[in-house]
Amino acid sequence: xxxxxxxxxxxxxxxxxxxxxxxxxxxxxxxxxxxxxxxxxxxxxxxxxxxxxxxxxxxxxxxxxxxxxxxxxxxxxxxxxxxxxxxxxxxxxxxxxxxxxxxxxxxxxxxxxxxxxxxxxxxxxxxxxxxxxxxxxxxxxxxxxxxxxxxxxxxxxxxxxxxxxxxxxxxxxxxxxxxxxxxxxxxxxxxxxxxxxxxxxxxxxxxxxxxxxxxxxxxxxxxxxxxxxxxxxxxxxxxxxxxxxxxxxxxxxxxxxxxxxxxxxxxxxxxxxxxxxxxxxxxxxxxxxxxxxxxxxxx
Numbered sequence: 001x002x003x004x005x006x007x008x009x010x011x012x013x014x015x016x017x018x019x020x021x022x023x024x025x026x027x028x029x030x031x032x033x034x035x036x037x038x039x040x041x042x043x044x045x046x047x048x049x050x051x052x053x054x055x056x057x058x059x060x061x062x063x064x065x066x067x068x069x070x071x072x073x074x075x076x077x078x079x080x081x082x083x084x085x086x087x088x089x090x091x092x093x094x095x096x097x098x099x100x101x102x103x104x105x106x107x108x109x110x111x112x113x114x115x116x117x118x119x120x121x122x123x124x125x126x127x128x129x130x131x132x133x134x135x136x137x138x139x140x141x142x143x144x145x146x147x148x149x150x151x152x153x154x155x156x157x158x159x160x161x162x163x164x165x166x167x168x169x170x171x172x173x174x175x176x177x178x179x180x181x182x183x184x185x186x187x188x189x190x191x192x193x194x195x196x197x198x199x200x201x202x203x204x205x206x207x208x209x210x211x212x213x214x215x216x217x218x219x220x221x222x223x224x225x226x227x228x229x230x231x232x233x234x235x236x237x238x239x240x241x242x243x244x245x246x247x248x249x250x251x252x253x254x255x256x257x258x259x260x261x262x263x264x265x266x267x268x269x270x271x272x273x274x275x276x277x278x279x280x281x282x283x284x285x286x287x288x289x290x291x292x293x294x295x296x297x298x299x
Contacts, residue, residue: 009207010221013200020196024189031185038174041092044167048079048160049097060153066120066137067106076104079160080112081168085176089113092164111161116140116154187249190239194252197232201259208267222271229264233257 058072079092089112098104105127107119120127120135129135139157142150204225212222236257240250 009203010211013203013207013211016196016200016203020193020200023196024193027189027192031181035178035181036174038171038178039167041167044164045092045094045097048077048092048094048163051160051163052077055156055159057153057156060156061118064137064142066135067118070106074105076101076107077110077160078107079110079164080115081164082111083168083172090168108157110157111164115161116157183244187244187246191249191252194249194256198252198256198259201256201263205259205263205266208263209270212267212271222267226264226267229260229267232260233264236260 053072058070058075061067061070061075076098077094079094080089081092082089103121103124105121105124107121109115109117109119116139118137118139120129120137122129122132122134124130139150140154208225212218212225236253239245240253240257245253
């Protein structure tokens with residue numbers, strides 16, 4: 001073994017295994033340190049709700065002839081942003097703020113193709129149009145003579161729309177870029193770990209005959225390695241069935257699987273044939289089983 005002791009080989013392989021996780025954690029920390037902090041959608045939602053409550057929106061709405069008794073707690077906001085890349089509107093998730101509201105009297109739409117629509121729902125018993133069909137007030141089309149607070153109200157609604165759109169115009173491209181970076185980094189880490197495992201099995205292929213044997217400790221090590229081999233083979237098979245695999249990753253996984261299977265086969269043959277050989281020798285020389293077991297402990 002080129003002056004390398006069995007203990008040194010075991011320590012080297014054990015260190016190599018532990019080093020994979022240590023190196024992976026280091027790669028992840030460095031990667032995450034370079035990811036910019038972004039303003040999350042939840043923070044935007046909080047700002048919107050604070051603005052709506054502080055802008056006296058319900059007071060402005062109550063000056064409309066059909067909305068005399070409206071309060072802010074009766075209104076559910078439905079907010080939309082526009083994704084220029086996909087030419088699609090996306091709804092902002094505000095459900096958290098309406099937990100416990102079984103039915104709402106009014107829905108105010110902000111953003112999207114129905115921006116400024118206020119819906120008076122017919123399924124709420126406190127509304128005059130109960131069971132008579134929804135009423136939609138298109139606030140941007142109201143006449144100043146009919147609705148004196150119209151300019152201030154529309155300015156407030158437009159401000160919320162701009163808050164939403166400014167947020168997504170700024171942060172959505174960054175989030176998409178981060179998503180791509182995370183996907184590429186995940187693939188890189190997977191290739192790194194597969195290559196590291198391949199190197200470990202090259203070591204194991206070279207030294208397995210020196211580190212497994214038939215005493216209690218060596219048997220325990222053999223069965224632990226054998227069990228771990230099976231787990232790794234199962235993981236490889238599951239990954240090969242999974243999505244988002246490029247050709248390079250597939251080739252590396254197949255190569256690792258073949259290497260693990262080859263080492264597994266060699267270890268099993270060596271372990272079983274050694275026992276059979278010693279049993280045959282002891283049988284030929286009429287050596288009792290108890291002495292056979294003692295001899296095996298030194299192999």
